[in-house]
Amino acid sequence: xxxxxxxDETQDEQGETMATKYLDLMFTDxxxxxxxxxxxxxxxxxxxxxxxxxxxxxxEFIAMRDSFYIGSISESGWPYVQHRGGPAxxxxxxxxxxxxxxxxxxxxxxxxTGNVSANDRVALFLMDYKNRERLKILGHARIEDARxxxxxxxxxxxxxxxxxxxxxxFIDVVxxxxxxxxxxxxxxSAEEVEELAGPLRRRVAELEAELHSRKS
Numbered sequence: 001x002x003x004x005x006x007x008d009e010t011q012d013e014q015g016e017t018m019a020t021k022y023l024d025l026m027f028t029d030x031x032x033x034x035x036x037x038x039x040x041x042x043x044x045x046x047x048x049x050x051x052x053x054x055x056x057x058x059x060e061f062i063a064m065r066d067s068f069y070i071g072s073i074s075e076s077g078w079p080y081v082q083h084r085g086g087p088a089x090x091x092x093x094x095x096x097x098x099x100x101x102x103x104x105x106x107x108x109x110x111x112x113t114g115n116v117s118a119n120d121r122v123a124l125f126l127m128d129y130k131n132r133e134r135l136k137i138l139g140h141a142r143i144e145d146a147r148x149x150x151x152x153x154x155x156x157x158x159x160x161x162x163x164x165x166x167x168x169x170f171i172d173v174v175x176x177x178x179x180x181x182x183x184x185x186x187x188x189s190a191e192e193v194e195e196l197a198g199p200l201r202r203r204v205a206e207l208e209a210e211l212h213s214r215k216s
Contacts, residue, residue, distance in 0.1 A: 015112045016134035019052035021175035022138060043101045052175040053096035061135055071123040072115035082112050092156065103167040116141045122171060130188055139171040
């Protein structure tokens with residue numbers, strides 16, 4: 001399990017510095033009151049930087065994801081969560097503080113697009129069900145119209161998807177946090193199931209063929 005900062009700790013068991021800006025932002029007065037009510041004390045984050053850049057562990061995790069959830073805030077104050085999917089690595093790490101992904105034609109509601117135009121704060125939730133890991137990211141989103149920036153089509157999409165790309169979303173990363181695996185139910189994609197079950201099926205077929213040949 002990758003490290004996640006807890007309370008006022010800023011290092012993991014190996015003594016490596018962990019991201020602290022995430023909890024600095026999340027531990028509001030109301031959250032601290034809730035912590036005190038249930039646990040008798042509240043978390044305190046001291047000396048948090050302006051932002052926490054993504055590291056090698058985060059880069060590798062992001063590169064393997066074929067989906068994530070993005071949360072935005074509407075003008076009426078309601079949160080909105082949307083799923084985004086694509087080939088592994090479609091969420092691109094441009095540098096240690098910038099992510100980007102191509103946004104394609106959908107149901108024409110444009111809820112996230114509209115929300116971001118009024119409030120650029122977003123939260124990303126990346127899940128690895130197989131290994132029971134999850135990464136949360138906070139940042140500020142910026143949306144570019146693909147019609148105005150055709151050069152981005154070549155950089156961020158493959159040829160088959162270019163006609164469907166409408167926007168490109170850039171995310172200026174502020175911080176991130178790793179969650180523990182508790183209560184994450186392992187789930188597997190069709191490709192992962194095939195990787196695990198394929199050799200077994202082939203072996204069963206071989207044994208059945210051998211048994212058939214002995215009977216004939």
